[in-house]
Amino acid sequence: MNISMIAQLAEVSTATVSRYLNNGYVSEQKRKRIQAVIEQTGYTPSSSAQTLRTGRNNLIGVIVPKISSESVSRMVDGITEVVNNAGYQVLLANTGNNTEREMEYLKTFRLNNVDGVIFIGTLMTKKHLALMKSYKKPIVLMGQQESDVSCVYFDDYGAAKLATDCLVRCGCQNIVHLGVTLKDKAAGRARRGGYLDTLEANHIAFREELIAECAGFTTQDGSDAMAAFLEKQIPFDGVFCATDTIAFGAIDVLRRAGIQIPEQVKLTAVGNNRMSAIYSPHLTSVSLSHRTGGLEAGAILMDMIQNDNDAVRTAQMQCRLYERESTGAAE
Amino acid sequence: MNISMIAQLAEVSTATVSRYLNNGYVSEQKRKRIQAVIEQTGYTPSSSAQTLRTGRNNLIGVIVPKISSESVSRMVDGITEVVNNAGYQVLLANTGNNTEREMEYLKTFRLNNVDGVIFIGTLMTKKHLALMKSYKKPIVLMGQQESDVSCVYFDDYGAAKLATDCLVRCGCQNIVHLGVTLKDKAAGRARRGGYLDTLEANHIAFREELIAECAGFTTQDGSDAMAAFLEKQIPFDGVFCATDTIAFGAIDVLRRAGIQIPEQVKLTAVGNNRMSAIYSPHLTSVSLSHRTGGLEAGAILMDMIQNDNDAVRTAQMQCRLYERESTGAAE
DNA sequence: CTGTTAGCGCCTTCAA
DNA sequence: TTGAAGGCGCTAACAG
Numbered sequence: 001m002n003i004s005m006i007a008q009l010a011e012v013s014t015a016t017v018s019r020y021l022n023n024g025y026v027s028e029q030k031r032k033r034i035q036a037v038i039e040q041t042g043y044t045p046s047s048s049a050q051t052l053r054t055g056r057n058n059l060i061g062v063i064v065p066k067i068s069s070e071s072v073s074r075m076v077d078g079i080t081e082v083v084n085n086a087g088y089q090v091l092l093a094n095t096g097n098n099t100e101r102e103m104e105y106l107k108t109f110r111l112n113n114v115d116g117v118i119f120i121g122t123l124m125t126k127k128h129l130a131l132m133k134s135y136k137k138p139i140v141l142m143g144q145q146e147s148d149v150s151c152v153y154f155d156d157y158g159a160a161k162l163a164t165d166c167l168v169r170c171g172c173q174n175i176v177h178l179g180v181t182l183k184d185k186a187a188g189r190a191r192r193g194g195y196l197d198t199l200e201a202n203h204i205a206f207r208e209e210l211i212a213e214c215a216g217f218t219t220q221d222g223s224d225a226m227a228a229f230l231e232k233q234i235p236f237d238g239v240f241c242a243t244d245t246i247a248f249g250a251i252d253v254l255r256r257a258g259i260q261i262p263e264q265v266k267l268t269a270v271g272n273n274r275m276s277a278i279y280s281p282h283l284t285s286v287s288l289s290h291r292t293g294g295l296e297a298g299a300i301l302m303d304m305i306q307n308d309n310d311a312v313r314t315a316q317m318q319c320r321l322y323e324r325e326s327t328g329a330a331e
Numbered sequence: 332m333n334i335s336m337i338a339q340l341a342e343v344s345t346a347t348v349s350r351y352l353n354n355g356y357v358s359e360q361k362r363k364r365i366q367a368v369i370e371q372t373g374y375t376p377s378s379s380a381q382t383l384r385t386g387r388n389n390l391i392g393v394i395v396p397k398i399s400s401e402s403v404s405r406m407v408d409g410i411t412e413v414v415n416n417a418g419y420q421v422l423l424a425n426t427g428n429n430t431e432r433e434m435e436y437l438k439t440f441r442l443n444n445v446d447g448v449i450f451i452g453t454l455m456t457k458k459h460l461a462l463m464k465s466y467k468k469p470i471v472l473m474g475q476q477e478s479d480v481s482c483v484y485f486d487d488y489g490a491a492k493l494a495t496d497c498l499v500r501c502g503c504q505n506i507v508h509l510g511v512t513l514k515d516k517a518a519g520r521a522r523r524g525g526y527l528d529t530l531e532a533n534h535i536a537f538r539e540e541l542i543a544e545c546a547g548f549t550t551q552d553g554s555d556a557m558a559a560f561l562e563k564q565i566p567f568d569g570v571f572c573a574t575d576t577i578a579f580g581a582i583d584v585l586r587r588a589g590i591q592i593p594e595q596v597k598l599t600a601v602g603n604n605r606m607s608a609i610y611s612p613h614l615t616s617v618s619l620s621h622r623t624g625g626l627e628a629g630a631i632l633m634d635m636i637q638n639d640n641d642a643v644r645t646a647q648m649q650c651r652l653y654e655r656e657s658t659g660a661a662e
Numbered sequence: 663c664t665g666t667t668a669g670c671g672c673c674t675t676c677a678a
Numbered sequence: 679t680t681g682a683a684g685g686c687g688c689t690a691a692c693a694g
Contacts, residue, residue, distance in 0.1 A: 014665090027663060047444055048380075054670085077398050080398065347680065383670090
């Protein structure tokens with residue numbers, strides 16, 4: 001079932017059918033005939049032929065480190081919404097946090113199919129940047145901030161400030177930071193920066209020994225880091241965790257150690273996962289607006305594609321503090 | 332940069348280049364020449380042209396109700412792993428729990444692009460089934476069990492039995508069931524069936540008033556249902572929740588009502604989310620093996636596609652009970 | 663407003 | 679083992 005069959009049945013030329021399908025520069029009479037035939041036959045134009053002919057695929061590639069992460073899946077949720085509404089489909093590449101695979105997909109997508117790419121980044125290497133900058137198709141980076149590339153990023157620094165400041169306001173003076181690798185500029189470096197600057201702004205001396213680096217982003221990593229810190233027997237009255245997930249692990253360890261939250265130790269984090277509002281204790285956390293970021297990234301990419309707009313654009317999402325039980329807030 | 336440029340540069344015909352790219356029925360000498368040219372130019376064949384010509388896309392469609400759900404994103408994680416390893420890409424359709432959109436994507440995918448489809452189902456209507464059975468491309472249904480369609484489903488009934496039985500073993504006699512709509516045959520009907528049959532097997536009389544139906548699958552729905560039940564002032568000593576997410580909502584309400592878990596009320600659920608093992612109390616839950624299900628569905632689909640195997644195949648995933656604090660287990 | 667026509671890039675017989 | 683040639687289904691000039 002192809003366009004010439006339709007043309008034959010409707011007794012018009014293929015060009016007219018094509019016009020019907022696209023511009024719509026067709027007389028009312030023939031329009032009706034074509035419409036009837038298409039409905040009867042259930043014809044759909046072959047997208048591969050369309051692509052071959054026009055060079056457009058109505059396809060965008062989305063590269064993610066791990067689709068089963070809550071923040072990532074929320075971003076993808078936002079992306080799909082915008083992009084589908086614009087008539088585009090999403091090609092999903094799940095790299096499993098493997099940097100080489102990221103590069104691979106970036107290349108696979110490049111000359112190949114897609115009209116544009118959204119890349120949800122974690123650790124950005126020089127190779128990544130070089131590849132992105134030399135990209136021929138529109139590309140939007142999410143979650144990391146880099147120059148010369150359109151990006152939608154989250155206010156990691158501001159979020160960390162809010163979370164740390166909340167602890168300070170609650171009277172904490174010895175605030176532990178459970179962070180992640182500084183190679184991750186967003187979740188690692190920027191959040192640590194917010195922590196440090198807030199201490200300084202409040203005239204609290206920074207103490208190296210209060211910083212613990214988690215091996216990764218899982219609850220287990222949070223538990224391990226918290227447990228290791230407890231062994232050092234350093235007194236503390238507050239914990240600022242780089243992510244909610246890490247916080248859940250840390251809380252579990254504190255609970256088992258018989259340390260009361262928020263009575264003895266107060267705790268904040270960044271992410272505002274679904275669980276935060278119902279975890280016990282309800283977790284004070286800063287929302288980064290992941291889904292909104294996905295909407296924004298999708299919108300920027302659509303603009304780049306549909307309007308041939310190759311200007312570099314950036315958008316920073318707003319963050320918001322939700323104070324809950326873990327800092328003694330009445331909800 | 333296309334195949335004829337390569338052919339020209341390598342001083343062979345396009346047919347030879349094509350053979351090089353596919354079968355490989357090429358003399359050593361020319362093979363080397365072609366290889367050199369391709370490496371220099373960084374040429375990649377146009378997948379749309381290939382598709383147009385061969386009818387193959389190396390693309391599979393995955394239709395999901397909500398990508399940001401933990402169980403769904405885990406299944407997708409499994410699917411992408413298998414399918415990518417087989418050289419296929421995943422086209423993701425996120426329907427936002429909208430049945431009409433599901434049908435729409437099913438149709439969009441049908442004649443169009445993809446070589447096969449994996450459909451993660453919730454509420455299956457007759458229309459869905461009719462469409463799936465008349466599908467021309469290989470299709471695998473996940474999460475629901477239907478005849479005449481290949482499906483990978485979870486042992487919802489067995490999981491509910493394990494979870495309910497665990498409560499009975501712990502001495503519960505008045506077990507509340509926080510369930511979901513029976514229209515969902517898996518999470519609704521099958522889990523309720525497991526609950527009922529376990530009561531019967533243990534000679535515990537079924538009481539209608541102990542069943543509460545949640546409006547949906549969110550923690551809020553769990554909270555609401557639990558709160559509504561508490562208002563009825565019916566004594567109870569156990570709660571079996573259809574999902575972990577619902578359980579988290581329920582626990583939150585119980586906690587606020589000053590009801591101790593597991594001392595006064597014991598609680599189990601199905602799903603074994605990441606959070607279950609660290610929620611407070613650690614939640615006794617049954618794992619359904621979502622990610623493994625994704626691997627399995629991907630493998631079945633690949634077999635159907637690559638070997639033209641159109642036999643209907645089904646696979647049931649195994650479930651496993653994890654006993655934790657919420658039923659008083661020592662971990 | 664409509665039809666004719668020439669490819670988009672590739673694969674695959676067919677003949678050599 | 680190779681090359682010539684036709685066509686997959688569609689769109690976009692171009693001419694009417």
